[in-house]
Amino acid sequence: MGKIDSCVEMYGVSKSFGEVRALGAVDFEAAKGEIHALLGENGAGKTTLMNILSGLYRMDEGQIAIDGREVDIHSPQDAIAVGVGMVHQHVELIGNFTALENILLGREGSRWRLDVEARRSSVEELAANYGLSIPLDEGVKTLPAGIQQKVEILKALYHGADILILDEPTTMLTPHEVDGLFSILKSFAKGGLTVVFITHKIQEVLDNCDRITVFRGGRKIDTIPRREATRDRLVQMMMGERGMPPEGERPAGPSAAREGEPALSVRGVRTSGKWGVPLAGVAFDVPRGLIVGMAGISGNGQKELAEAVAGLIEVEEGEVHIDGEEVSNLSVAGRIARGMSLLPQDRIEEGILPGLSLAENFVLGLHPHIFRRRGVFEREAAHELGRNAIAEFNILARNEHVPAAHLSGGNIQKTIVARAVMLAQETGGKVMIANNPTRGLDVMAASFVHGRLRELRAGGAGVLLISEDLDELCLMSDRIVVIYAGEILGAFDGPEYDIYRIGALMAGQREEVS
């Protein structure tokens, strides 16, 4: 390939947050007309580096050159002035504005005049040039995630970006939308744009990129062209000496279900809109000894379903049964006592007591069950349980007395998983509801969570695994149900799945399901 015509060059970039070194003297370059992947685990430094390039963070040390000219980037405005535009992982549009108004935001007209209409034609022309079809006059919040992302991309292009950065662009998309996104990005690159996309999914990288830069622990490991990349080599670069965690047992499919009443039976559950997305008569079973995955794009009622099953929100109509017993009118504590445990979606807001000690966090939910004297909080018993849990679940903490807030994200999630597993042991563990239990975790921590869920399944519990990551669901589930707009649109028996059919249901396209 001769000498590469570098368009972005970053030298010796370092960045620390407090005492944590997020990036240590990283060099990076991307060429005109290529799709360049930044690959690495969570916390490897890839997003931090791009946030520096797009002006969101300031680097502590280092230099940036665009098209061979050194530039100072101190703000997103500086970045866009030199042609750098970034599309963030979570959509950052104004929901009540139309697509057109969002695209023009910041460039609405001269200083005093709002001049949206006059610029419509230029936006339309740009969209046509890049093959982006967007309903410009619709309110953004009504558009599906894939379209919202296109609005963001078009906005960056309209503002003059010829270096387009996308942070984990596929997490919110269905498989069809993912394919669509990459074909657009490929046409961009052919047209001379530079596309940098951040991901932790190896398959995406292998399918779509020209070159790949791998990060690990705040350092750049290497940049290699696609033809030199193999799955094994990328894994080795990402994970280093640790290697990949063992894959774990594959799911067996629904035939592995144990006899008897289902662990969890959700029967025609409806909830009111005041709790969020209303559930419109959701019905499914989680048999004993199975993991049932729930696929769906974020915000289609998964959270409300988990909370309705757990007893956190009111069920207007329908019933919830645990192990054959109706629990619809029981409190959360009553359901816990009957064998339910819960891994909440938001581990910081819903999972931990940040100011309380680790030991006091472990006993949350267990506390009505483990103390022998009524009403007494037996500190020694709590501390012993904390010490054992730290050892057994391999939690990185000095001791059981440290406040939970001092732990890293991965160890906080381990703490919550440890608590749920201990709760299952204590109460007989009938059903586990895991809502996005591995989001934001690195591969090792995610593998730990998966291992524990499989153990619960092996122990005869029914596991409801709610996830936005279809790969995870396919890897773990004996059966997958798809939720869309508060309804179950279909169910698929594993262990092999057709992700395109699942994806179509996730997007709300109803079909006849066998």
Next chain:
Amino acid sequence: MAAGVSERKKMAMEFAVTYAAAGALALACGAVFIVAFGGDVLVALGTVLRSSLGTWGGFAQTLNKFCPLLLASLAVAFGMRGGHFNIGVDGQIYAGAIGMTGTAFALEGMNLPWPVFVPLGLLGGILGGWFWGFIPGILRVRFQVSEIFVTVMLNFVALYLVDYLANGPWNDPLAGEAISLPIPDASVLPQVMPRAGAHAGFLIALAAAVGMYFFMTRTIAGYEIRAVGDNPRAARFGGINVARVTLIIMPTCGALSGLAGAIEVSGFHQSLLLGISGAEGAPNYGAMAILIAVIGRNNPLGVTIAAAVFAVLVSGSDSLQRSIGLPGAAVFVFQAIIVLTVVFVQARRSVRAG
């Protein structure tokens, strides 16, 4: 990551530095004031300390102030630990004073001996305060009404209720002012230093602080309160009934304040009157209690120490005027500066901690 031993030492050091800095800054500002008023700093300081701690009479007054300050501060701290901001302490003190006085009048004819009568009277005060805390608690649980609004409103209700009782049905016609008839002798809290004039209230307040410590750390209810105060959502996910916890917290805050009001009647004023919550010319106990709870970080031991310091300042403030002509309220300027410094340093720390 994990807090190491050295880290804990560092935190303890920072803690000490915070409070030393706050004290020094307050003293420095106070010195500027005193000099501006043409006084001598050392004389002023000596006067405050001598009059509040240096004589038996002064010491007794300090103890008598310490009691309501500590109980009121515990009431605030108890609420804060559970995530509720109780600014209704004054109303709850009045409600407790009414409960005490009413019980004393109701049982007057029964000739009870004081070891029975005094506890019954105090219980009446505790119940009065409990009820005054139950109202915001139940409104919060049933209708999601902010306890801040309700407690502020109830302060006025209690105040005017005292005004009515002291002027109306319970009025002492001989006094010629808004004050009730004296309570029966057998319902008066005994003195522990009779000559100096210190009643037994401070012992009860200290017992309440110890009780709160054990309640918070050694009971399931205390654990649930701390869990709800730390993160109510996570507590709910853990099966804790947040509504039930709220209905423990708010009435208990009221009961602690009510006890303060009952002791003020039973031990100090021996009748019901306006101005029970706070010394003349000073902020109300309820306002000071919030400051004390902040300085003491809602921890019973910290609150006890902070309440003691405030008691010394309050009790010494009168003498400041007598000795160097500085308004007694100047002491409250010192208090405010201490609080602001502590709050400022804490805020900076939490910003740095992210």
